[in-house]
Amino acid sequence: MDIQVVITTICVMGIMIAIGSLFALKVNVTKEVKYVLILLILNVAVPAVILNGIFSVEMTGETLSLAAMVFGISLVYHMGALGLVFIFAKLFRFKSIFALKMTILGALGNTGFIGIPLAATIFGAPGGFLAAIFDAGLSVTVYTVVIYLLQAEGRFHIRQLKAVINIPVLAIIFGILAAVTGFEPPQMIIQLTNMLAGLAAPMAMLYVGMLLPPLLKKKEKVFFPELWFPLSFRLLILPLVVMVIFSLISFDGWIANLIVLQAAMPTAMVVAVLFSRYTSEEDTAVVAIFGSTLLSLATIPLISFLML
Template sequence: MQITTVLSSVTIMAIIILFGTIIALTGKVTDESKQLLVMIIINVAVPAVILNGVFTTDINAELISKIVAIFVISIIFNAIGIGLGWISAILFGFRTMKAKKLAILAGLGNTGFIGIPVCITLFGPTGGLLAAIYDAGLDVIVFTLVTMLLKEEKLSLKSFKELVNIPIAAVIIGISTAIIGYEPPAVFKNLASILAGLAAPLAMLYIGLLIPAFFREKKKVPVRFVSVSLLMKLLIIPLILIAILQIIPVTNDLKLIALIQVSMPTFTLATVLFARYAKDEDTAVATTVYSTIFSLLTIPLIAFIGYSFL
């Protein structure tokens, strides 16, 4: 992975986000149309990225070991991220539910919506597949540790049921068919390849669509809370995890994929979770929007630092 490749990818991301912003400014974009775009990305484009990665990759013992390794790394790193976020919240004087919310916003990144498309751009179909496995690890943390923190309840069967979604199903189906040696028809391979190309541009367009509405509403933003969240998510936690990556005995490609994933902005699902469990959607929206904008600057920086040391 060359830094010029990262810079090129981030520049393209920024331009497509700008296109989405212009569309939102010049036309009427309804909540229903944005929700439709989200459904297409999550239920069509991202599963296609995963299946395309399986179809174009030789599933062997080495790749299976990488899949297991990146899944374990994801769970550990996301748990560490939440822990570091919680420590920072305490140090800056936040307590109880505010500390928990800051820990979640600072610790977890948009590894699916943005991370998978970025990784497939940088590392190809196999990179997209491994990024999807990393995102699956984040999902495990979200629907266990995160829901437990927000709900202040014990884990239940319902929490684990929420892990079942179309992208996860695509991972299971794709890897299972590859292991048994099933060769899908060429039409399905071509279809997966074409649909996979939708993931990155649609995700960036969606983010662009959100920006004008957010600033137009002029909602009061808790500056200190959001600032600490952004500092931890985009700089401090990635730098700490870069140090940890140096001593983890895994291949360099896994380190680079993990590096890109930990540099992602705050995950968009935080808005849904905070609205559902904490009755505080605005804080999550503000952190998500600002972190996405600033990540266009910090992703190349983290990539440069990581590339220099890994």
């Protein structure tokens, strides 16, 4: 992996976040504006990244096996991350509910909203495709285990699985089916997905930047002293653990690097939605999301350097 590409990409991300913040200082970013941006990113730009990756990769049996392997690694990683962070949360004597919140904030990364565009930029179209597969593992974990843990009654409902079937996941399914059956999309579709895929990273970073000024204005209400705990696990400890495990089993190459980078992503934005619905403490998640996102501009290049 070229560290220069990583550093350049992260610097560009930082600049786009800054532009989004400057925009938010001049214009009132309403809930409607945020909603439209999220819809465009998750339902248009990210699926375009996925399809562009699939259309650019020869979907052989080896490629499908690779995708299955990454999906399996993702499931094992996310389950293991939840368990590891929870153990340390208990060791630090966090109270039951608070320990669960710190566990979720520290274990779940933004492998979709930021991870897919970043992987596509660094590793090319195949990287975007496999990053989407990795993110699918996160979705399965979130809408089964995580929601089960957050629900007061502690029961799993089959209707929770409906959330796993979203536009990015449907893009994966459609793209793989098209590739396996030998369907060749028209050149117009290929060009369209390629152009829309280029919107994913800029729009995601601008969106993150737009949400920063309102957060800073109410910092006295939302910042909490234990913030170091989830940020340490999310940005440093978990990716380092993955690196050590991969070195012990001699798993290397660009796919290993991609998985380590996905493990180093900032806190997942979906956590804010989950906390809002199940705990009524959205601000805790928002602080962790923005704190980890800003710090990741420094920690992702560091993790990339350690992988050399």
